[in-house]
Amino acid sequence: MGDRPPVLEMRGIRKTFPGVVALDGVDLTLEAGDIHMLLGENGAGKSTLMKILAGAYQKDAGEIRINGSAVEIDGPRAARDLGIRVVYQEFNLVPHLSIAENIFLGELPARWGGFIDWRALADRASALLLDLGMTLDPRALVGSLGLAQRQMVEIAKALNGGDAKILVMDEPTSALTSHEVDHLFALVERLASRGVSIVYITHRLDEVFRIGRRITVMRDGRQVTTTPIEQVDVPELVRLMANRDVSEHFPKTRVARGPELLRVEALSVPGVLSDISFSLHAGEVLGIAGLLGAGRTELARMIAGADLFEDGWLFVDGTRAGLRGPADAIKRGIGLLPEDRKTQGLVPGLTVVRNIALPHGRRLAPFGVLASGCEAEMAAPITRELRVKATPTQPVRLLSGGNQQKVVLGKWLAGDSRIFIFDEPTRGIDVNGKVEIYHLMNRLTARGAAVLMISSELPELMGMSDRILVMHRGRIHAELAGSTATEERVLSAALGLVN
């Protein structure tokens, strides 16, 4: 260090989205050849920070310097020209094209008249793959490759053009076997030894200590610490990721636990969920914690009949419920507040009233003919109770996120649902909206309903749940009482550590 400026300096980076501060003055410094681990819970701001670096988002404030000189990254193209390359979690490859074509897509070597110079393409691809130590046939179709090999192609694609200085990898090992991970790590080490600086986002603490050189922990859009890897250990990292002011107040009211409403027994889906069993009682909020990909949303969708499962049983009120679709679940009193309200919860062009009435067509109109005003009549008390700030005849796409979420909730309040499955109920909602949803959960449990709440916000889970199930790679890894759970215990379990 010292005489040469760092490869990358990000200073005081700030980014807000409507209602949320995603990044609040974050610093990140990369030296040449660094393997920099970026850690944090879901929503800590890691991906947002990297998207700003990659030119996908524009920062609101702050400064970015590359090799000491200030730069403006106003788009993906600019980031690429500066030597910044990103390998995203979801692959961006064309399965029907060969490895070579994928790597050089957008800059295929062409002869006169636009005909592809296949020989030049193959030569360049072979040279690149050899250089990266990858034993892949450049003519093979990407569609015929396994996940690990696709990952390699994605990396080769990111690195083509030679002058890559910074490589960002977003949870690159999430789909790989341990043998494949070894390969990937060897490649990462090789790139670093050539002077490429690597930012590596991960949830797996073991990886941090295997290949990391320095580490930055983020929490709630802030940078908690940056330190050489030798100066931390696992408990310290968990504490850094979790620690926060416990002053946040949740309006939780506890209700005496009533009879069992829902029981899940030995629910398994190969590769997704294994042997999930739990029960949910009237008056109870059961929280489900876990990292992205732990299987929480999949579980929620199966209980709500949105996806089907073959192994395992579901009991509602003590009797077996064989769900063949969402309609069956609704009949048994199960209502789903899906993870993504825009794509799964609402019909954006329909009015508030018609969205709320959508699941209740049969009840409103047994013979299919809707009496004049019957939908409005059904929706009125609901919108009043939820304080939806909109006129009943407004299309829901014009509403704010919080009000849209209330409309999705309203769909189930209007019926006789007693088992509410909330998947990230407060995501993208401002503070007031969140508190309103917490109060609603209290009212539901007071009425004898039960709530299954999936959330990536640990304070919310701990503040509102009576019990918390922690999922890790498709299993229930731990069950904690809401009153005794600490963020560190939940996070350790979510990371798969024994506790």
Next chain:
Amino acid sequence: MRSARQFGTLIGLVLLCAALWILTPHFLTVSNLVNVVEQTSINAIVAAGMTFVILSGGIDLSVGSIVALAGVVLGTALQGGQPLPLALTLALAAGTACGLVNGALISWGRLPPFIVTLGTMSIARGAALLFTEGRPVSGFDATFRAIATGRVGFVPAPVIAMAVVYAVAHLVLARTTFGRYVYAIGGNEEATRLSGVAVRFHKTMIYGVSGLMSASAAVLLTARLNSAQPIAGINYELDAIAATVIGGTSLMGGEGTLFGTLVGALIMGVLRNGLNLLGVSSFLQQIVIGAVIVVAVLLDTVLKRKHRM
């Protein structure tokens, strides 16, 4: 915003009529206007079914061929001496059945509507040709022909048929759960499914409605021509899609109205009639009509973009 868009289409129709009134004295006469509406009725009825389909986010290319198939079923039954009610029932049933098959393949077979109805378009046309050995079935009695030639006061029977179809279809869209689901499926199929709506069943029914509308149009066409022709209804799908789209229904589904489609069909009818009165060649007419479709949708897109900003 939806009503603003309808208003725009209506203004377009009024402006078009005003222009023709200035350009030719023959346009604004009662007999010509009645004639225009009568000419429009068949396309308008097919387009009503198309509107259901497009609102739900689909497309139906087979309507023209279903018109031909239902027509020859009707013609053959009548010539075979079947009573009129039975012949009508057979024709409507044939059209509805074609639509239901489309819908079932799209819903349960999970095939794209474009592909399925493209296939049915060819199959139904082929069936109509095979059934009649390629020859028209002509010459029916006056009772049947009255469906097209009859008048109530000065209003031709096809216009009344069209009015009844639109009134019923409007009530179905506005006042029944089925109508709600048409919009909901087109607006967000997954959210509708998660609301417990039997999406596949209702999608099947939507194509059934389109088939039924095509068969209804076939009855009017056969009566008007006094002949059931296996080559009838060619390009009807294009006219129906054009009327729907000019009327402001989004090809993405979920947004639009039947009233808009009716106005869209009238715009096409008035345009054809006016261009004929002005002596514009039929070749040039095609260019004008094509341009009108593109301009109408372009205006729509530009206005919506402005609204979003």
